[in-house]
Amino acid sequence: MQRIREGVYLLEAGRTVNAYLLESGTGLTLVDAGPEARADALIEEIEHAGFHLDDLERIVITHAHADHAGGVAALLRRRRVKVYAHPDDIAALEGKEPMYYGRGPWGWLRRKAARTEPLPMVVPASPRDPIRGLPHWQVLHTPGHTAGSLSLFNPVHGLLLCGDAIGARNGKLTLADQLVCDRATAVQSLELLASLDVEVLACGHGHVQRPRAWQKIETLLGKKTLAR
Ligand SMILES: [Zn+2]
Ligand SMILES: [Zn+2]
Numbered sequence: 001m002q003r004i005r006e007g008v009y010l011l012e013a014g015r016t017v018n019a020y021l022l023e024s025g026t027g028l029t030l031v032d033a034g035p036e037a038r039a040d041a042l043i044e045e046i047e048h049a050g051f052h053l054d055d056l057e058r059i060v061i062t063h064a065h066a067d068h069a070g071g072v073a074a075l076l077r078r079r080r081v082k083v084y085a086h087p088d089d090i091a092a093l094e095g096k097e098p099m100y101y102g103r104g105p106w107g108w109l110r111r112k113a114a115r116t117e118p119l120p121m122v123v124p125a126s127p128r129d130p131i132r133g134l135p136h137w138q139v140l141h142t143p144g145h146t147a148g149s150l151s152l153f154n155p156v157h158g159l160l161l162c163g164d165a166i167g168a169r170n171g172k173l174t175l176a177d178q179l180v181c182d183r184a185t186a187v188q189s190l191e192l193l194a195s196l197d198v199e200v201l202a203c204g205h206g207h208v209q210r211p212r213a214w215q216k217i218e219t220l221l222g223k224k225t226l227a228r
Contacts, residue, residue, distance in 0.1 A: 001049045004200060004208055005157060009049070013041035017067045018204055020161055021046065026133035027057030031152060031161050032204065033071030036115050042071055043078060053079050057133055060125065061085040062163025063149040064092035064099050066114035068204060073117035084125040086141055089148025093119050100146055102181050110179070125150060142193060144186025145179065151193065158199030158214075165189050166217065168206030173220040187221075194221045 001021075002010040011019040014034025019042060022029040028051060034042050046053065056079050061069045064085065072083060083093075091097040095118025101110035125131050125139050140151040142165040151162040165186070167174045180186045194217045201213035209216055 001045055002208075004202060005159065008154075008157075008159060008202075010202065010208060011042060011045055013045040014038045014067070014071070016205060018202065018206075019068075019071075020202060021051065022134070022137070023051075024134070024136070028055045029131075029134060030056060030059045030075070032062055032068040032163065033059060033075055035067045036070035036074065036117070039071035039074035043075065056081055058131065059083045060131060060134075060150075060152065061089070061093060061122070062151070062161070062165075062204060063146040064089035065101070065146065065164070066099065066116040068163065069093055069119070070114075070116045072119055076119070082123050083119055083121075084123045084131050086126055086143075086148035086150040087124040087129075088141075088143065089146055089150075090122045090124065092146075092148075093122050095119075100181050102179050106179075140192065142189035144182050144184075144189045146181055149189070153196055153198075155197070158197050159202065160193065160196065160198045160200070160213070161202045162193060162204070164204040165193065166201070166203055166220065168201070168203045168209055171207070171209075173201075173203075173209065173216045175220065190217070190221050194218050 007023040009021040017034050019034050020031040092099045101107040137152045142149050142151045145164045153160045198214045201209040
């Protein structure tokens with residue numbers, strides 16, 4: 001576990017997939033839960049760091065992909081809490097629609113490899129439906145990677161948790177690896193994120209980017225090479 005700043009921690013049990021733990025006066029919030037196969041390791045990581053699963057109050061899923069949502073069902077078996085996601089990804093999380101992994105053979109292969117148990121009763125979160133108990137975090141709709149991708153932004157600390165709306169690889173930001181399902185929408189989401197004063201950027205994959213992460217987001221946006 002890595003402390004990003006006071007009350008915000010990066011969980012590393014998902015190996016190549018990041019999850020985040022937020023500590024506030026209203027208990028613990030888990031943002032994403034890694035893949036199903038790493039769920040026990042994630043729970044262990046939380047408990048070894050001295051946190052108690054009994055203090056977990058809510059889980060926020062940045063988007064409906066198995067590498068981020070696969071671990072949620074196992075956590076819910078340990079502690080029943082509310083699970084939040086953007087309305088446009090809820091049907092996929094509840095197993096009422098297939099998760100979307102893009103078109104073509106790669107999309108097909110990824111969908112085939114993805115393992116997730118359908119989740120019961122996911123609660124909508126969006127700019128219009130802020131998350132109860134997370135008053136300092138703005139919910140942003142940042143579609144493109146999936147239709148219901150969401151990001152969480154803490155304007156006081158300039159801290160952005162963006163799921164897979166942006167990827168971080170070798171110290172550089174990218175859209176290329178992000179299996180973008182709708183590229184034009186993804187670029188619009190990037191424009192929204194570039195308009196924020198992001199000091200620290202915490203993506204769904206790769207290292208945390210700081211300081212002045214907004215500069216890197218602007219550079220990515222300015223690139224004409226946003227194509228694959
Ligand atoms: Zn994803
Ligand atoms: Zn991912």
